[in-house]
Amino acid sequence: MRALKEWSAVVRALEDGVQCVILRKGGIHDSGPQGPFGGAEFALFPTHEHQEASSIRPEFRHYLEGGAPHGESFNTVGSLATVVAEAEVAPGPALDALSPMHIWSGEYVAKRAAWMPERPLRAALLRVRRISGERVSTGPEHAGCRSWIDVECSAAGGEAAMGDADAAAALEAFEGAVSR
Template sequence: MNPLRHALKEWAVAIRAMERGLTALAVRKGGIREKAFAVERERFLLFPSYEHQNPEQLKPGFHGILEETRGGRDDGPVRFTSFAEVHRAYEISDEETLQALDPYHVWTREYAESRLKWRPKKPLTILVLRNYLLPEPVEIPYSESYGGCKSWIPLERGIPVEGARPAIGDAEFERLTAPALRVLETAKAAPVG
């Protein structure tokens, strides 16, 4: 398996929840510097972000995981613990579908709805991700190019992922994602890659 050189910036708490098999969904609209969100790659590292994590925007059941991420810094060394493969990607624009997905992601209903309403002419992208744990965490120095409100981070060097293993088994992943995939079966597929 080739080293990965691209990463998706995501709340550290959401990454840990994916690594533990508690969710497989990422809800994306793009960063302030981006005109829209596009799924650039099928496989990418998960780049932990700490700056915007807010307990009021997170369901109470994930507050314990949030506490575990306290002290992380966006301008310090970057520690990678997993990568993701896009299992499916969809675009939604209606509150009804988003509300039906509420049980399957980490964010509060209000925060998810605020993401849908931000830049209302652009759809919200729902990523169904299969998470893979690296054999050991890999830490790299922080670079100024990694900063800012953007989704995709091209890394200065590739991160080896050889020996990574699925965070959860195939049957458990199917059980975890099946209810959300039923909600999304009529949604528009988002282009990947």
């Protein structure tokens, strides 16, 4: 199964339904555009690479503590996601309007938007499903600054991180934000 590498704190916020938007440009080792999510469900692969407390708004820094078990040869995947909507966003009103839908600090979002200006910043609204934590083996192919990896993971069962009414409200808010 395809898996998107994302900070552990962000994955935990997504699993709690506190965050529903991710902002992507891709990793240094990624090639090509980073927006072709398609409609397929993918795993969220929690990572600690580049994760810093200063990049998370203070009221959400508790997500930096704990997290799923991980080690040099394994990680734990506890959620799957599907992209509900996505759009290119530029710094300014649209990007600012997405702030209530994620846990990153304003400074971090500005830094991410400015990094590699030739790559567009993509916002994706996710519908996340929590699954029982599944331990997956990791190796050198999972390391480094790349967004997408392949993992052996079951997609069975699970519970939505956000109810239908909240998901509908999130979609409406996302569409309103990116149309600014």
